[in-house]
Amino acid sequence: MATKVAIIAANGGLFDAYKVFNIATAAAASDAEVGIFFTFEGLNLIHKQAHQQLPMPAGAEHFAEGFQKANVPSIPELVSMAQELGVKIIACQMTMDVMNLKEEDFIDGIEVGGAATFIDFAKDANISLSF
Amino acid sequence: MDIKVDHVVDAKGLACPMPIVRTRKAMNDLNAGQVLELQATDKGSVADIQAWAKSTGHQFLGTQQENDVYRHYVRKSEPDEVKEEITFPHSVRNEELEGLLESSREFHILDVREPAEYAFGRVRGSRNIPLGELPQRIGELNPEDEMYIICRTGNRSNMAANLLTEKGFKNIINVVPGMSEWTGIVERDEFELKNKIKPIGGK
Numbered sequence: 001m002a003t004k005v006a007i008i009a010a011n012g013g014l015f016d017a018y019k020v021f022n023i024a025t026a027a028a029a030s031d032a033e034v035g036i037f038f039t040f041e042g043l044n045l046i047h048k049q050a051h052q053q054l055p056m057p058a059g060a061e062h063f064a065e066g067f068q069k070a071n072v073p074s075i076p077e078l079v080s081m082a083q084e085l086g087v088k089i090i091a092c093q094m095t096m097d098v099m100n101l102k103e104e105d106f107i108d109g110i111e112v113g114g115a116a117t118f119i120d121f122a123k124d125a126n127i128s129l130s131f
Numbered sequence: 132m133d134i135k136v137d138h139v140v141d142a143k144g145l146a147c148p149m150p151i152v153r154t155r156k157a158m159n160d161l162n163a164g165q166v167l168e169l170q171a172t173d174k175g176s177v178a179d180i181q182a183w184a185k186s187t188g189h190q191f192l193g194t195q196q197e198n199d200v201y202r203h204y205v206r207k208s209e210p211d212e213v214k215e216e217i218t219f220p221h222s223v224r225n226e227e228l229e230g231l232l233e234s235s236r237e238f239h240i241l242d243v244r245e246p247a248e249y250a251f252g253r254v255r256g257s258r259n260i261p262l263g264e265l266p267q268r269i270g271e272l273n274p275e276d277e278m279y280i281i282c283r284t285g286n287r288s289n290m291a292a293n294l295l296t297e298k299g300f301k302n303i304i305n306v307v308p309g310m311s312e313w314t315g316i317v318e319r320d321e322f323e324l325k326n327k328i329k330p331i332g333g334k
Contacts, residue, residue, distance in 0.1 A: 026179075030182075032186075
């Protein structure tokens with residue numbers, strides 16, 4: 001049976017983005033079915049503009065050099081890789097309403113849904129993670 | 132040393148999870164049974180490629196290291212793991228071949244796996260001609276020899292044994308199950324270091 005991975009992304013920093021997308025692409029590359037539910041600050045990670053310049057945590061700015069040295073892919077690169085590998089991206093409708101965001105504000109190829117949409121995807125997942 | 136492979140993925144200088152992502156993409160272009168070499172400098176790739184092979188069902192063959200570069204070898208598995216029936220009538224179990232190796236009897240062992248599989252572990256004294264090259268290279272073998280044909284699980288050797296017998300080889304024996312369960316002595320390539328000085332005009 002194929003592995004199914006359900007991820008909740010609820011935080012909007014650069015480190016959060018790497019945790020979410022590294023795990024998601026590695027899982028998808030290992031032939032797992034992967035879905036990510038982006039909610040509250042997590043929506044930053046798929047926002048057209050915001051996801052291109054996500055903030056480092058305060059006091060961790062000096063890691064920028066390390067990221068460059070390790071040749072870590074950028075978040076937009078990781079996002080498009082994840083999508084190419086078939087990772088399902090679900091944006092939380094409720095948060096979008098609260099923050100007055102439209103589907104056009106986000107990267108292409110996403111789904112918009114509520115908590116029930118994610119629960120339906122996650123109900124038979126072997127791995128569930130929350131970041 | 133260079134091992135003959137069907138596809139090379141260069142992920143040198145790339146961080147996790149790129150080596151795995153690149154490998155996954157390249158696998159789409161390979162046929163079942165073909166061998167991929169992943170070149171990476173990411174230290175995590177040593178454990179990751181094995182875990183990846185385990186979860187995707189592909190066959191991890193081994194890793195060699197030259198300076199800071201790792202070369203990982205993976206063989207693409209059959210899509211449904213449908214095993215062909217072993218039809219060749221003359222066969223011995225691994226243990227019998229192991230016993231013969233202790234005897235003074237003269238015989239040959241032909242390993243029909245891919246060069247990368249052979250490089251990372253084989254029966255001492257065996258010779259490698261991959262199944263795909265056997266029809267062209269059959270002239271290198273003597274039809275009168277007593278010859279034990281081995282592969283990983285007995286499938287490819289079954290096909291090779293049938294082929295050789297059709298071509299007039301008289302004394303062909305298939306070894307089952309083969310290297311996947313071989314418990315005898317294993318010989319492997321000693322990988323040369325990159326910086327070893329080669330003699331002028333030498334190969």
